[in-house]
Amino acid sequence: MQEFDLVVIGGGPAGIAAAxxxxxxxxxxxxxxxxxxLGGQIYKRVxxxxxxxxxxxxxxxxxxxxxxxxxxxxxxxxxxxxxxVLSVEDSQVIVVxxxxxxxxxxxxxxxxxxxxxxxxxVFPGWTLPGVITAGAAxxxxxxxxxxxxxxxxxxxxxxxxxxxxxxxxKMGANIVGIIEAAPxxxxxxxxxxxxxxxxxxxxxxxxxxxQFHLVKSRIRIQYGRIIVSANGTxxxxxxxxxxxxxxxxxxxxxxxxxxxxxLCIGYGFFPSVELFKILNCxxxxxxxxxxxxxxxxxxxxxxxxxxxxxxxxxxxxxxxVAILNGQIAALRIAYELDKISEKTxxxxxxxxxxxxxxxxxFQKAINHAYAVKSGIYQLASSETIIxxxxxxxxxxxxxxxxxxxxxxxxxxxxxxxxxxxxxRNCQRQVSALxxxxxxxxxxxxxxxTPRFPxxxxxxxxxxxxxIRDEKYFIDEQ
Amino acid sequence: xxxxFLPGYLDRKExxxxxxxxxxxxxxxxxxxxxxxxxxLSKFGIEVTLLExxxxxxxxxxTNAGSFxxxxxxxxxxxxxxxxxxxxxxxxVKLQLDAAILWDTLEKELDADLGVHFTGGFMVAxxxxxxxxxxxxxxxxNKAGLETHVLTGDEMRSFAPYLAPDLSGxxxxxxxxxxxxxxxxxxxxxxxxxxxxxxxTNCEVLKIxxxxxxxxxxxxxxTSRGDISCNRLVNAGGAWTAELSAQLGxxxxxxxxxxxxxxxxxxxxxxxxMVQHIGRRLTLKQTPNNTFIxxxxxxxxxxxxxxxxxxxxxxxxxxxxxxVRVLPxxxxxxxxxxxxxxxxxxxxxxxILGESEKVPGYHVAMVPTGFTLGxxxxxxxxxYMHSPANKNIIPKEFSVDR
Ligand SMILES: Cc1cc2nc3c(=O)[nH]c(=O)nc-3n(C[C@H](O)[C@H](O)[C@H](O)COP(=O)(O)OP(=O)(O)OC[C@H]3O[C@@H](n4cnc5c(N)ncnc54)[C@H](O)[C@@H]3O)c2cc1C
Ligand SMILES: Cc1cc2nc3c(=O)[nH]c(=O)nc-3n(C[C@H](O)[C@H](O)[C@H](O)COP(=O)(O)OP(=O)(O)OC[C@H]3O[C@@H](n4cnc5c(N)ncnc54)[C@H](O)[C@@H]3O)c2cc1C
Numbered sequence: 115m116q117e118f119d120l121v122v123i124g125g126g127p128a129g130i131a132a133a134x135x136x137x138x139x140x141x142x143x144x145x146x147x148x149x150x151x152l153g154g155q156i157y158k159r160v161x162x163x164x165x166x167x168x169x170x171x172x173x174x175x176x177x178x179x180x181x182x183x184x185x186x187x188x189x190x191x192x193x194x195x196x197x198x199v200l201s202v203e204d205s206q207v208i209v210v211x212x213x214x215x216x217x218x219x220x221x222x223x224x225x226x227x228x229x230x231x232x233x234x235x236v237f238p239g240w241t242l243p244g245v246i247t248a249g250a251a252x253x254x255x256x257x258x259x260x261x262x263x264x265x266x267x268x269x270x271x272x273x274x275x276x277x278x279x280x281x282x283x284k285m286g287a288n289i290v291g292i293i294e295a296a297p298x299x300x301x302x303x304x305x306x307x308x309x310x311x312x313x314x315x316x317x318x319x320x321x322x323x324x325q326f327h328l329v330k331s332r333i334r335i336q337y338g339r340i341i342v343s344a345n346g347t348x349x350x351x352x353x354x355x356x357x358x359x360x361x362x363x364x365x366x367x368x369x370x371x372x373x374x375x376x377l378c379i380g381y382g383f384f385p386s387v388e389l390f391k392i393l394n395c396x397x398x399x400x401x402x403x404x405x406x407x408x409x410x411x412x413x414x415x416x417x418x419x420x421x422x423x424x425x426x427x428x429x430x431x432x433x434x435v436a437i438l439n440g441q442i443a444a445l446r447i448a449y450e451l452d453k454i455s456e457k458t459x460x461x462x463x464x465x466x467x468x469x470x471x472x473x474x475x476f477q478k479a480i481n482h483a484y485a486v487k488s489g490i491y492q493l494a495s496s497e498t499i500i501x502x503x504x505x506x507x508x509x510x511x512x513x514x515x516x517x518x519x520x521x522x523x524x525x526x527x528x529x530x531x532x533x534x535x536x537x538r539n540c541q542r543q544v545s546a547l548x549x550x551x552x553x554x555x556x557x558x559x560x561x562x563t564p565r566f567p568x569x570x571x572x573x574x575x576x577x578x579x580x581i582r583d584e585k586y587f588i589d590e591q
Numbered sequence: 592x593x594x595x596f597l598p599g600y601l602d603r604k605e606x607x608x609x610x611x612x613x614x615x616x617x618x619x620x621x622x623x624x625x626x627x628x629x630x631x632l633s634k635f636g637i638e639v640t641l642l643e644x645x646x647x648x649x650x651x652x653x654t655n656a657g658s659f660x661x662x663x664x665x666x667x668x669x670x671x672x673x674x675x676x677x678x679x680x681x682x683x684v685k686l687q688l689d690a691a692i693l694w695d696t697l698e699k700e701l702d703a704d705l706g707v708h709f710t711g712g713f714m715v716a717x718x719x720x721x722x723x724x725x726x727x728x729x730x731x732x733n734k735a736g737l738e739t740h741v742l743t744g745d746e747m748r749s750f751a752p753y754l755a756p757d758l759s760g761x762x763x764x765x766x767x768x769x770x771x772x773x774x775x776x777x778x779x780x781x782x783x784x785x786x787x788x789x790x791x792t793n794c795e796v797l798k799i800x801x802x803x804x805x806x807x808x809x810x811x812x813x814t815s816r817g818d819i820s821c822n823r824l825v826n827a828g829g830a831w832t833a834e835l836s837a838q839l840g841x842x843x844x845x846x847x848x849x850x851x852x853x854x855x856x857x858x859x860x861x862x863x864x865m866v867q868h869i870g871r872r873l874t875l876k877q878t879p880n881n882t883f884i885x886x887x888x889x890x891x892x893x894x895x896x897x898x899x900x901x902x903x904x905x906x907x908x909x910x911x912x913x914x915v916r917v918l919p920x921x922x923x924x925x926x927x928x929x930x931x932x933x934x935x936x937x938x939x940x941x942x943i944l945g946e947s948e949k950v951p952g953y954h955v956a957m958v959p960t961g962f963t964l965g966x967x968x969x970x971x972x973x974x975y976m977h978s979p980a981n982k983n984i985i986p987k988e989f990s991v992d993r
Contacts, residue, residue, distance in 0.1 A: 200904065201904050203903070203904055208904045216908065218904075394901075504880075516603065517602070517603045517606075518603065518646060520645075520646055520649075522649070523646050523649070526648075526653060526773045527773060527777075529880065532854075532927075532928075533856075533927075534856055534925075534927065536927060536928060563899045563930070565902060565928050565929050565930055566902050566904050566907060566928075566929050567904075567907075567926060567928075567929075570856065570925040570926060570927050571925060571926050572922065572923060572924070572925055572926070573855065573911045573914065573915055573921050573922055573923075573924055573925070573926055574915060574921075574922030574923060576904075576907060576908045576911060576926065577908065577911045577912035577914075577915045577922065578905075578908040578909060578912050579909075579912040579913075579916065581905050581908050581909030581912065582909065583871055583872040583888070583889060583909060583910075583913070
């Protein structure tokens with residue numbers, strides 16, 4: 115079995131930055147990612163079969179990603195792509211590789227940087243064809259150069275509510291409307307954000323360009339509006355939105371319906387915490403960073419020895435913070451493996467930490483301005499499907515939630531969360547229903563027990579007939 | 592059949608209401624044994640209070656595979672089939688047959704859909720030696736009154752074309768089947784409540800105190816929600832049975848083992864019957880939701896309550912390898928999740944059932960193949976508690992003090 119000083123799970127900005135730094139400090143590093151290219155979510159490369167003639171055309175993110183990836187390829191880190199991590203057990207990472215085999219790889223230190231996924235939002239019609247997450251739309255554009263539709267409506271919140279449509283529109287998409295759930299930023303908010311601007315000019319520049327582009331293209335952002343329903347028989351034909359109160363609950367009588375063939379949903383992200391949970395790391399809850407997050411110390415160390423985390427998978431803080439925290443974790447790991455002295459550790463991490471703090475201040479101000487409100491969990495009607503894998507409508511869940519405050523019990527009786535996505539889409543929604551019904555705190559409602567595998571895997575890929583069951587006779591027990 | 596019975600209608604307010612100060616019978620444990628016993632006792636008009644430390648049916652009774660084990664399986668075998676072993680196996684088959692008869696009518700009795708299906712069960716053999724075991728066990732089963740058949744060669748291949756064609760043979764028991772383990776216990780509880788039983792959840796029994804003769808009651812239970820006194824006490828604590836009995840100085844010949852279970856994505860339905868293996872750890876079936884549940888006794892990691900036993904990935908890899916070997920089509924089906932449950936067994940594989948002679952009034956209800964046999968042993972215990980004079984309702988070998 116192979117052994118590495120450091121195994122990094124996830125080849126996004128956090129993982130790449132960490133693997134590069136660790137390798138440059140003479141650690142023997144392996145970076146694993148399930149995709150066929152490096153770059154993670156933001157620096158997603160174009161898919162196979164495409165050739166990039168002019169990378170400048172692909173935008174600043176693409177360039178930044180290219181620089182990061184180049185520095186990694188100059189280092190000695192080993193890279194395994196198309197390799198999915200199924201679990202981590204007993205200082206081994208269990209993977210399925212590109213050639214359909216499973217394998218286990220030993221590590222001295224582990225860094226988990228699995229990124230985030232789009233926050234699922236449940237409202238009538240959310241499962242109609244034509245309704246997609248903004249991230250999925252962006253992936254289509256980034257990897258396949260395909261636009262998702264010809265009349266695209268965007269509903270979301272947060273800084274990306276600006277970025278997504280602007281990026282899509284730059285690619286030639288016809289954006290017919292943008293709604294942002296938060297109110298138009300007032301003076302106090304602008305002041306707060308402005309105060310945190312130091313060191314974040316690039317971010318503001320990005321935002322400015324997006325805004326500028328939208329204005330130029332005559333695309334209007336409507337603030338204080340939320341999606342109410344997606345309408346259509348076999349696929350999306352129109353969408354309805356409404357004004358919201360301060361908790362993001364739609365105000366009845368203010369609904370408006372507009373025709374659209376594509377609805378992009380972008381209400382933020384959930385960290386991908388499966389591996390941290392399988393390992394039984396200490397977790398906590400922070401709605402503004404995506405909900406359930408892993409607890410880290412100032413070095414990115416989890417509650418378990420030798421297990422570290424960085425990037426959006428540890429709580430959504432954006433790609434800049436992801437890179438910096440990846441680097442800090444790499445330094446700490448190099449120090450713990452005696453590759454650098456304590457002095458070097460502190461010297462090198464000091465300037466990075468300074469930048470992290472500036473970035474975080476900005477992120478905090480943004481999170482404050484765009485914090486998700488409880489109304490987002492109250493959009494479903496009684497016929498709305500909550501668990502899309504098992505097609506379970508709200509009305510089937512309500513009587514069960516009446517009798518229990520335990521998500522696992524709801525799951526057992528309804529099959530909600532038992533399908534392909536294993537509750538990634540519905541669990542938070544159901545927990546919110548439980549919280550509302552029983553007057554509990556959403557963050558305190560335990561989810562299901564985390565289990566192997568972190569991602570579905572073919573039985574043929576993991577079947578191993580060399581693992582034998584000892585004979586099982588009762589007089590031998 | 593009546594429409595699916597939703598345990599969601601269990602009354603949370605009632606379950607969380609204050610404990611009664613006194614009760615005739617107190618049951619510790621809201622698994623299948625505790626809830627079934629609450630039902631059968633209530634049917635006799637006996638006053639019952641059931642105490643469960645979390646929610647109902649969350650331990651073994653809600654994590655098992657829901658299979659009826661009627662034919663003799665790998666875990667019941669010893670290395671050599673001596674005459675006394677044959678007698679033991681024959682007794683076990685008879686017990687299993689009694690259970691089969693109860694399951695035949697349980698949906699009617701409880702007037703609810705419990706997902707009971709008698710779809711037959713296979714026991715496969717890979718080697719000639721294993722085939723011989725199939726034939727030996729068939730003769731014991733048939734003598735005890737259980738119908739089983741052994742098929743080989745083309746006969747086997749045409750009867751079960753989806754199984755690997757190079758198996759040395761299969762046994763088929765038409766009586767076997769399954770029910771939905773997530774419904775049976777809670778339905779018993781619901782019907783028991785209708786008959787007047789008090790069911791209290793989130794109530795952990797912390798201490799059992801025997802009371803002296805001056806008291807009108809025999810036991811006082813200290814619980815996380817206050818005290819309750821009772822005439823008669825039943826320990827239906829599943830994996831925690833021995834821990835509870837130890838408080839009264841009673842030891843049980845029990846062991847615990849964490850069992851691993853795998854579940855796949857749905858696949859077009861084709862596997863009507865459960866499949867087991869006579870030489871390797873495997874139980875395999877396709878559920879009404881079209882998923883496959885694969886288990887059979889692969890180990891999981893012991894953890895302390897309330898943490899759930901965690902899994903070894905190696906158990907998944909080894910367990911599904913046996914499944915793919917027997918049912919090759921499975922190799923292209925995806926594994927979605929594994930889980931584990933704590934299984935309590937007795938070293939002689941017999942139930943622990945009845946009233947203690949050492950501590951009168953103290954009863955135990957525990958049985959290893961507890962999904963298959965649980966309802967039946969609960970009913971037997973209820974019959975005994977209804978007419979305690981009738982000592983021979985419960986076989987001596989099941990003795991609580993053994
Ligand atoms: C859909 C989406 C779109 C976004 N768009 C923008 C944008 O336009 N502008 C912007 O500023 N920010 C955007 N963000 C935020 C930005 O992408 C993140 O802040 C940044 O990518 C975080 O970096 P990371 O390294 O933490 O995670 P990621 O970049 O997400 O990288 C994680 C990597 O881990 C891999 N991985 C995860 N689990 C496993 C496993 N079990 N086995 C193997 N590999 C695994 C994934 O394949 C992925 O490559 C977006 C985020 C998302 C989710
Ligand atoms: C993975 C697995 C698969 C199985 N597959 C099958 C199968 O296919 N067929 C079959 O026949 N059998 C099967 N079994 C066995 C069967 O599930 C058990 O034998 C049966 O469910 C036991 O029921 P029980 O009520 O005794 O125990 P449990 O269901 O464990 O109930 C005991 C209850 O007591 C409660 N309790 C314990 N201590 C206290 C206390 N101090 N205060 C209050 N409450 C307390 C617990 O919380 C628990 O709810 C399987 C078991 C496992 C684990």
